[in-house]
Amino acid sequence: MEGSKQKKQFDKRRFIGGAIAVVVIIIALWIRGVDEEVPTGERIQETRYFMDTVVTMQVLAENPEEKADQAFSAMKDLADRADRFNPESEVVKINERAGQGPVEIDEDVFAIIEKGKRIGEETGGLFTIAIAPLMDLWGFGKGMQPSVPDDEEIQQVLPLIALDGIELFPENNAVAIGREMKLDLGGIAKGAVVDYGMEVLKSLGVEAAFINAGGDIRVHGLKEDGTPWRIGIRDPRREDRGHLTDHVVEADTGSVVTSGDYERFFTENGERYHHILDPRTGYPARGLKSVSVTGELCVTADILSTAAFMMGEEALAFLEDYPGYEGLIVTDEGEILTTSGF
Template identity: 35%
Template sequence: MQAGRKTEDDGSSMKIAGRLAVAVVLSVIVVGLFLQMGRKPEKHLYKETRSSLYTLVTITVVGDSPEKARKATSAAYDELDRLGRLLNFYAEDSELSAINRNAGIKPVHVSRDTLEIIKTAVMVGEQTDGGFDVTVGPIVKLWDFKKKILPSAAAITEKLSAVGYENIVVDEVAATVFLKKSGIQMDLGGIIKGFAADKAVQSLKANGIEDGIVAVAGDIKLFGRQPDGRPWNIGIQNPRAEGDKDELFATVNLGTQGISTSGDYQRYFILDGVRYHHLLNPKTGYPESLCRSVTVIAPEAALTDAYATGIFIMGPQKGLAVLERLGMDGVIIDRDGKVLMTKGIKDKVHLL
């Protein structure tokens, strides 16, 4: 066979090779189509902020449909507003007001949500030795942090007689709440934000959302993960930040959990070199000064909200012991700036 001469066999070989090439190209196209059809829609973050419960609430959800995210978020805000009406301290027609009006008179029949939040509040009061107390409202009202005015010792002593979570009777069978002593008033401000965050997350899940964050002011409930599959990363504020009030001192990686921080830097004034803040000891009526801030992490935001306050009042050593005993995590900064952490959280916290 001479070089350059085309034979019949050469033509057949070229035809076969051409058919194979076309077949390979077609198979690649088909495989590509199947991959495209089987690919999951890309997930994004959808965020919305509204006013509810007398504060700003930000709901962040992970999803692939803006319309689905919008509907789920709207339903969650409706749930928050419903709880706000139910547990409003100032509204005369709320269940909480009905309980307060009947203090020392008779038990009041309440809904499941009201029963649940008050039962939780009493339990946290017991576990923190009264550090958290939803009847401390009369004392709180004596303090004016905007005008920087100290209440008189006589006024505080008088109001202390109307403080005591032990006067709250929760009857789960009858679904009633009774305040045993006349003059006792419950204010759920120290737990309602976390409780509401939990309920908002339940609403989001019921509407098909699997990942997201509900932040009711500084009380946060997280669930699922970020769009890329990583855990949520939450910052803890520096209680002695100068200039930039949002400066962080640490971040923590979390999954489906609640997180809350109570600190002496949130509402305060300084008079004659003394820091007076809103975290009052229910037993003395005065601000407690054993800690700068307390961050609590637990499965439920209602617990983190209430325990952050209760642990702050107890102090770093007693508070840390309570968290360890209850299986919850926490980061405590004492009054000297020393950082204490529960054993279970140390590998998740990154100090900045």
């Protein structure tokens, strides 16, 4: 009788202890939930056309329209300053004084050029911001009629597109390029402008944002339901834009950029020539249909995706070794290969 009473008391204590533990766990989970700060502002989407592409922005914040507008204005302004087809741009200033010594430019465009040269050198010169003479020769410049140039002309132009012809003077944001050289930031500007827009949004205190400039995408923060942004990757094996690979990138920070040989191409004598020109040969790169790169900065992903496109299947090993960035390649044979962390 005594023993049974003791047992009953023991069970009761255990029950109370268990209940307290459950309450503590619930409170701990609640506090953690509060700590994660799931965004509470309003989310809007706005789309505009500039940089010769469609730029879509989603902003989750208080007064999101105003913040998106500020970011769009800043992005458009930087894009104009970095556009070699805009006579007022910083790049035109440099190109017009080719071979005549350093030209002082604004710090934002200088930062893009510095990054383009530095990361371009890391790719062994496969990405070059001095590509303009070759692009113009092929007629891939704005409003030009593309055609296959003579091989002799291509060989003459190749020495002009090397990165070592660009000299940087960081102390006064000055750039000097060799005679007959010309810079074209087209392969890097979209990524740089997207990063710039995201920094503006962050400085305005937005909780979460998504910027997509023609497929160059950068995200920040979690959506209002606490989930990450989800980004599909176009399947270049199908001509229609609606088809995607099975890979979906989920992220609350970082970028996704894809370089492909679709759309910007022309056909001559039955052969297809696209606009991603290999600085080693002067001809369109062969071997891959597309390269997608993920990582923190959109500008770096932009450079790496273009450079990797020149490498054929070696692109995978290059991206595997590049710290902080991952990649997916689609070969000409239609095979999809990814780095270990993609």
